[in-house]
Amino acid sequence: MNENLAYKKKTVYEKASKDTVKAAFEYAEDYKKYLDGGKTEREALKLSVAMAEAHGFREYRIGDKISAGDKLYYNNRGKNLFVFSVGTESINDGIRITAAHIDAPRIDLKQCPLYEDGGMGFFKTHYYGGIRKYQWVATPLALHGVIALQSGKVLEINIGEDESDPLFYINDLLPHLGREQAKLPLAEGIKGEQLNVLLGSIPDGEENSVKMNILSILNEKYGICEEDFLSAELCVVPAAKARDVGFDRSLIGAYGHDDRVCAYPALTALLESTDSAHTLMCILADKEETGSDGPTGMQCDLMLDIIDELAKNLGGNSAAIRANSKCLSADVSAAYDPNFPDVFEKQNTPLLCCGAVFTKFTGSGGKSSTNDANAEYIGWLRSILARDGVVWQAGELGKVDCGGGGTVAKYISKHNIETIDLGVPVISMHAPYEVISKVDLYEAFRAIRAFYKY
Secondary structure, eight states, rough: OOOOSSSOOHHHHHOOOOHEEEEHHHHHHHHHHHHHHOSSSSHHHHHHHHHHHHTEEEOOOTTOOOOOOOOEEEEEETEEEEEEESSSOOOGGOEEEEEEHHHHHHHEEEEEEEETTTEEEEEEEEEESSSGHHHHSSEEEEEEEEEEEEEEEEEEEESSSSTTOOOEEEOOOOOGGEEEEEEEGGGGSGGGGGOOOEEOOOOOSTTTTHHHHHHHHHHHHOOOOGGGGGGEEEOOOOEOEEEESTTTOOEESSSOOEEEEEEEEHHHHHHHHHTOSEEEEEEESGGGGGSOOSSTTSSSSHHHHHHHHHHHHHHHHHHHHHOEEEEEEEEEEOOOOTGGGGGGGGGGGGGTOOOOOSBBBOOETTTTOOBOOOHHHHHHHHHHHHHHTOOEEESSSSSSSOOEOOSSHHHHHSSSSSEEEEEEEESSSSSSSEEEEEHHHHHHHHHHHHHHHO
């Protein structure tokens, strides 16, 4: 029997060289630093800009002249980044595009958040993205974000990450009094309006005095008053750092793998690929976790504006550019978890340590609301990954009738751009602490680098 006729997934450890595995572990060290320094989309963008500038990229503004060989980035409102290098081939040959999001599920503060009750001060919140609310109580949290003052000054807030900082906390009910709570469905055990962030308990001797003491502390440290929360974007995120997981240190546990585990390899692959004849573009987007709406999400037409500017400056045609472009929508997939086998169809679910994942379609219930990549595009991708020996696998998000999900792929493909999802398998996706494999991360980087090259 010819075993070559059958297809069987193998791990990166079985298929790749020892040097590749060693490189994967080394690559993971800088990725962990990126996670720790970029827990919000604003912070991830600042890190990404610094990385681009260190590689010779300069800031671009709409209307600036563009020439072959330019290395540029466009910073959209501090939350959405376009990094692009202009190749030597005709712009009408298309662009190699990657798009990943740098926002992650979290808990945002309401516009009038501060209150006092029971001798404690709290922030009222509104959760952002698809979280499982019970996972966010009784865990160490940090406060991140910005406060835009009436004067025009913008204060950056980051409290809880340094060992000397205080932490923040969301109260949970003790089991001794939680019998009725324990009877509720998992999704209802903690309600959205109970996700109130504990801030302190010292009174200052006045009515509503814990609240006033907290305001005094904030005024002394930042020069703000309560009204300034009206023009703030503040959130709480897990305070834990990215760490190796397991005796063999093969995994990384961290907040925000979804989707910085795809954003980081997309960006670093581009920064290493500027000698390509192709025009390359890496998009780091915001708002994917809430539908990609708004001026910093992928439903915004900014990508088309930049393609139009490239066409105008380089003698191209926007429609031809789009028709000949190719895109990897870089987003994660759910890894098979043997603790919860009932929701996975194992043959078509990505396995940890088996490389990067191509997801032909997402959506739910009969492929509803999805991009669906065509066979010819997948065939082309197979050929270029084979040239570089990239380890990859196909996957989809769980059993057919068990839910589903979406990515930004459909927002890109609607512009006549070939698009497929490429990502990294994740354990405990959307939890405050997720897990990925170092070798899967590195194979995603290698896959994107091949995509930029060929």
